[in-house]
Amino acid sequence: MTAETMDRSAPSPALHAPATRAALSEEHHFIAEAEAIALGSDDLRPALARLDDWLSSLGARLAGARLSSAALREDSEIARRIATANAVIEACISDWPRQRDALRPAEALARSLDQAVVLLVFGKFNAGKSSLCNLMADRFAAHGLEVNSFQLDADGRLEPCARFTEGATETTSRIQGIRLGQRLVLLDTPGLHSATGEHAALTRRFVDCADAVLWLTSSSTPGQVQELEELAGELRRAKPLLPVITRSDRYEEDEIDGALVKLIRNKTTADRSGQEADVAERARDKLAALGLDVALLRPPLSVSVHMARAEEESPAAMASAGMDRLYAALRALVSPALAYRSRKPAEVRLRHLDETVLGSLHVLLRPALEQLNAALDDAAAQLDLRGTQMQDDVWRAIAPLLPDLLDAHAPERDAAGVRRSLSQALQSAWGEARDAHFRDYRLGRDGQPAPFEPAPDIGFEEIVIEVEGTRQSVGVDATRLHAALEREIENWVAGAGSHAREEGAACLRDVMADAARLDAVLRAHEASLRDIRNDLRAPA
Incomplete structure (x- = not known):
């Protein structure tokens, strides 16, 4: 001038x-x-280098902590929450260069008034x-x-x-x-x-x-x-x-x-x-x-x-x-x-990282994580109910079929045929109940529930009467077979329900662990930035 x-x-x-x-x-x-x-001014090169390293570390750790929704259907609420959190991470990291450029006029002013x-x-x-x-x-x-x-x-x-x-x-x-x-x-x-x-x-x-x-x-x-x-x-x-x-x-x-x-x-x-x-x-x-x-x-x-x-x-x-x-x-x-x-040049950079970089993550990512964790908690609380509803649906679908299956296979005394038909019906009913009550999860990634294999030692029994000293078969008794199959069905349905609940719980645990790792990245970098700030302002 x-x-x-x-x-x-x-x-x-x-x-x-x-x-x-x-x-x-x-x-x-x-x-x-x-x-x-x-x-005069302090030698701020070490402090500025620490701040640059901090930002690089934050970007790398955030990129490596993106959440996975592989075990969830894309249209599920939790998968949508995961996609939102990942999108926030991507948007924040990609915006850092623009935010850094926006800081340059203030830095130029500080230099002009140095x-x-x-x-x-x-x-x-x-x-x-x-x-x-x-x-x-x-x-x-x-x-x-x-x-x-x-x-x-x-x-x-x-x-x-x-x-x-x-x-x-x-x-x-x-x-x-x-x-x-x-x-x-x-x-x-x-x-x-x-x-x-x-x-x-x-x-x-x-x-x-x-x-x-x-x-x-x-x-x-x-x-x-x-x-x-x-x-x-x-x-x-x-x-x-x-x-x-x-x-x-x-x-x-x-x-x-x-x-x-x-x-x-x-x-x-x-x-x-x-x-x-x-x-x-x-x-x-x-x-x-x-x-x-x-x-x-x-x-x-x-x-x-x-x-x-x-x-x-x-x-x-x-x-x-x-x-x-x-x-x-x-x-x-x-x-x-x-x-x-x-220490002003370092303070200007520190403020940028604290209020703009971390500030954006607090404003955008923290709420996304909170909403995700709330959705995970709700889903975990619903698992037992969903499993019970699934068991009830499968039982209600199969129990009425059992008498007709027994009647259909009685003439040939084909107990194995009854078991095969029941197994097919159970798998079909399980699939429908799974889609109804566990539609948010990709169940079966570790295999379907164990096949329905009731014990083969119980079958149809002949009704035999003695006429004039001669034993004659007059029909088939399925009472014991019916009771045995009912028990086997109940056991299988209970196991299928537990299988679905455990798969769902394992999926939620994985997502919770991912969210916790992401939260830990934020907390660790908040703490390390505080350390840099304290060191910068410590008396010589």
Whole structure:
């Protein structure tokens, strides 16, 4: 960015003089220390290599953990659940290159701001972000430092822009920034609460480059802690958070030349202290509820940009408006911000893997696995009932046939024929009952139930009478054969039912084991990514 293309606020003697008189003010110390910041970074190559290896391992393990539905019919509910889970795995893995490309603009922005500490100015559209940024720009310019304003295009390129527009409605349609001197950048966002989804999406895309967060909240509705939910991603990166209560002023009536007029004045010290304590308490509670480190929260403070400008930014006006306290807080913020900055490239990659890669799997694959496991549990609970229903159907189909079969084969005393006919009828009835009650399974992959082979030692018995000393056959008795065959049928039907239940249970166990292996892959990589995160953030 050149002098011709950027909006520079040249130092003016009128503004520079107060800065000279206030040489020992917090503002003077902060600006001097900001310019003297020594920037450095850790050797992140090992951490970045670990992150790359982690992603490769996750892809390979997921591909190897795809679920099998070989023992199920394709139109069964469980097979459909399996197909859904496998499709999610395929879609997630295939989308990783696109997701990685989407990260590049944010990485490019971070590189373009590599020589500065970047503070994200966050808040609702009426929180006074642009006003505070402009005031700080004026103060840096008053100290003779170069001030450049810029905005970001959708690809993360910096474009020159004019001074930020201030207003009661949302005036920021793009992420804007101000470079204050050589070592400090303020990013003013469209607001994650923006009424337009495009603004919110743009903000989320680039917040990774920030090293610390200034959370601005208006004193008219201070500490709207639900806003912290939008910052949760930043705070999970261990970025420090400084709450700033803006517009800490009020209207009062006064008499001037005999007329009542409304004047704007700073809020009292008591009012400011009360609001700061309230914001601190509710912010701590909210961070704890979100599972975030409460230690990241800096003590809130109140400022009034309007009152700071009321007397041409005089030292007294700046102090009474709370700006001295703000500069002191910013001085304390620099050290933890630098700690984050030193590992920022790895943190950006880590966030991508955590929230985008694992996040997609959590959003898409976890529910698919839960639905699959629920379907498996339901199917397992139904196995006994299905087996019993199958046995009843086979018995009801065969029992009425037995008397007719016996009658048909009685003339020839063909007990073997009865057994062959029964065996054929049982196999047919078993097939129909299997299709009715175990239609989701490919039963028989380990063979049909054992053939119906009743004991051959019982057959038809002759009815013999003695007439005038001569024994004569007058018919056939099938009573014992009928009873024996009934017992054999009952035993076979019970065995066939057990066979079907066991085959179904074996199929479900296989799918459950596959689902457990897939879940274990996710859990193992969640744990290993936590280890990388902990190592990255561990004190040197």
